[in-house]
Amino acid sequence: MQTTSSPGNESRHKIELALGERINALISATRALSERSAAHFHPRLQPAAFHIARWLYAFGPARPSEVAEAVGMDRSSTSTLIGKMRSLGLLDSSPAPDDRRSIIVRLSAEGRQRVAATLEERGKEFYTRTQDWSTDDLARLVELLGRLTAERSSETES
Amino acid sequence: MQTTSSPGNESRHKIELALGERINALISATRALSERSAAHFHPRLQPAAFHIARWLYAFGPARPSEVAEAVGMDRSSTSTLIGKMRSLGLLDSSPAPDDRRSIIVRLSAEGRQRVAATLEERGKEFYTRTQDWSTDDLARLVELLGRLTAERSSETES
DNA sequence: TGATATGGTGGAGATATGCAAACCACCTCA
DNA sequence: TGAGGTGGTTTGCATATCTCCACCATATCA
Structure with missing residues (x-):
């Protein structure tokens, strides 16, 4: 399955480049939506809380430092935000099984519901784009x- | 091609929801990458400049207010950043043909090259995910x- | 055991960005 | 023509976030 050094490699590389551009276009196109969602996520939370919550929504429970790394925020901000979200009941934490310094945070039912609601509400405009797509393509x-997103960090660790 | 009111609608809706979740997973997964790319884009520019440059890279020349709206930044920040990028030679502007108050900004060759370099460099880790994909799927x-990203604002205007 | 590293938390100061308002040039409409 | 609106720019201010830095509890390694 490794085609890295076979002929025909060049067109493969072109496709990979094209994929990069498409993903970047998608990210650019959805950035405004992300920021606005973040701003409206919760009236008593800073925007960045949404990025944390959304990541947990997409990838499940994790340690704070893992979350910070994954969303590209530093640990102290992440820690503060996690504290606030916990006190608002949006997420729970439990001790990490293998390391007593550490904890595992996860969205509470309410947190999950709130993320879903935010995504749903703010995403409407965007998803009109697929109205005339065939269900197959969708x-x-x-x-x-x-x-593409399935992998979840199993190889970024040492 | 419009299936909006036919039976079988329910599974259609499920797929649309699933698409939303997948896109959000992708955005979450690439957020750290985006932020780090933004931070390293240009030593004399704030991170947000990268979001502007990347949008122009993906969608082509546009008016400042259009860019601001599209990337979810306010116009004053956008204006300032555009000014800086222009003075660094990363983008050019020309008067808008139809409105003399307005201008059209576009990436210069150097700007385009610099965005591409940033994307390439910072995106490497991410695109290892597709190494064992078939070229067809890619x-x-x-x-x-x-x-999904082709539409470009032609219907979001009045 | 001791020495050093790591995960989480908190604070102090710097910076980036959002928000609001003002301004000018220009557009639109009456 | 005049009145009000809009695009772009600039400024002042509020706030969110980052960058260090320190600290504690625990882990790891000698």
């Missing part, structure tokens, strides 16, 4: 994106 | 993402 895109 | 994903 399903294929879902499947491919799923594969 | 191409399909490129095509579908292209359709």
